[in-house]
Amino acid sequence: MAFSFRGLEIDKIGVIGSGQIGPDIALYFTKVFHPHGVKVVVVDVVAEALERGRAKLEKKVNKGVETGAFKPEKAQAMLAGVEFTADYQALAGAQFVIEAATENLELKRKIFAQLEPLCAPGAVLASNSSHLEPEVIFEKLQDRSRALVIHYFFPAERNPAVEIIPGADTDGKLVHTLLSLYEHIGKVPIRVGSRYGYAVDPIFEGLFLASALCVQEGLGTVKEVDWLARRALGLTVGSFTAMNLTGGNPLTDHGLEMEGRHLNKWFHSPPLMKQAMESGRPWEVARRGEKVEVEEQRAEKIVAALRGAYFGLVGQIIDSGITNVADLEMILEIALDINPPFKTMNELGVGRALELVEQYAAAHPDFPVPECLRRQAAEGRPWRIDYVRRHDVGEVAWLRIRRPKVLNALNQEVFDQLAEHFQAIDADEKIQAAVI
Ligand SMILES: NC(=O)c1ccc[n+]([C@@H]2O[C@H](COP(=O)([O-])OP(=O)(O)OC[C@H]3O[C@@H](n4cnc5c(N)ncnc54)[C@H](O)[C@@H]3O)[C@@H](O)[C@H]2O)c1
Structure with missing residues (x-):
């Protein structure tokens, strides 16, 4: 089995680094992808880090069972979907890897040099670096079109925010696909330009x-x-x-x-x-x-x-x-x-x-x-904050409400912005339909 999404076929995801954040990223992946039979492999070079990471992940999953967030069968399947290992070979053929190892440029470069020949051809190679620009991290990769930064926030299994930072050579279509993929799995991604430290x-x-x-x-x-x-x-x-x-x-x-x-x-x-x-x-x-x-x-x-x-x-x-x-x-x-x-x-x-x-x-x-x-x-005017975004695909205008903090609840401001968009769409001869 594999998870398919707009041309991406994923049956193995790698997480590099079992420190503060790697296990939390892995936990979220196994939560959303285990029903598709996707295997999540966490690799670290330190045995104690792997043990700590495994224990932390298990503790959080078990807590989820206690609070009723997961049924025991789901918890078991989630745990069975994750492997903690020191062996990079376990990543062979992975189609998606997030590196969350120590924040050190030379180390990250070394890790990606190791990953490039090991993963599936065209695999998405992402770094969860907190600061480093993708052009800098991936400078030495052969194929930079599938490499980018995907920056999570603490605690990564619960915090929905994600910054997606493409480099100059990252494939634009892949960036769109990943923004949609992260939304699809319940995260709130934004695209950010490449600059030290990104936006947040x-x-x-x-x-x-x-x-x-x-x-x-x-x-x-x-x-x-x-x-x-x-x-x-x-x-x-x-x-x-x-x-x-x-x-x-x-x-x-x-x-x-x-x-x-x-x-x-x-x-x-x-x-x-x-x-x-x-x-x-x-x-x-x-x-x-x-x-x-x-x-x-x-x-x-x-x-x-x-x-x-x-x-x-x-x-x-x-x-x-x-x-x-x-x-x-x-x-x-x-x-x-x-x-x-x-x-x-x-x-x-x-x-x-x-x-x-x-x-x-x-x-x-x-x-x-x-x-x-x-x-x-x-x-002398207040800031304009767009809660409704328009994106045209051919003759169709897509309107998306983006107030995730309140689960997209409607308020007067949203109604007013929808009305503004409807007027603009109405006046736009090339648009035949609108979808909210
Ligand atoms: N901690 C956070 O809340 C947070 C949030 C966003 C981004 N980040 C970023 O995520 C990355 C990891 O952060 P962290 O706080 O988990 O760091 P950490 O120091 O807690 O863990 C890093 C782990 O990487 C491992 N490691 C070192 N070399 C390795 C290698 N060659 N292969 C595999 N594993 C290796 C270390 O053994 C360690 O367990 C950093 O780039 C950091 O900037 C962290």
């Missing part, structure tokens, strides 16, 4: 830096700033708690240093991070259920700094041209569980959002004020 991580890591700077500048303690990030940004957990949960210190440390080289000089790994890594201790954040009191004047300063940094970071991504307002709005809300930035700016007033960014930039001179935000404020 410079914001995620930038917010960590902004939080750390608040602490370093004496505005509050780690615990206070972490707590106030919820109020400032609507986060379920602050940046420091996120580091504790994901074991993200080394990745963020490296990401921030590299972003300083690739994006702008404001990005750097702060001394606070270096100290935390040296001590090896988790960040001191509020315990579950603990409330943190911060006097209002200081709290307001912290909230203003975090919002200024957030709106600025989001605008910098739009300025870079690698994504658009609607996709960034959607993916940030889903990937990071954070207030949607453009709707939040609209509620606050775009002029006020610009003021917050300007204040932040005045206190942090290397922090760029985005042009798109200046323009939007000058126009």
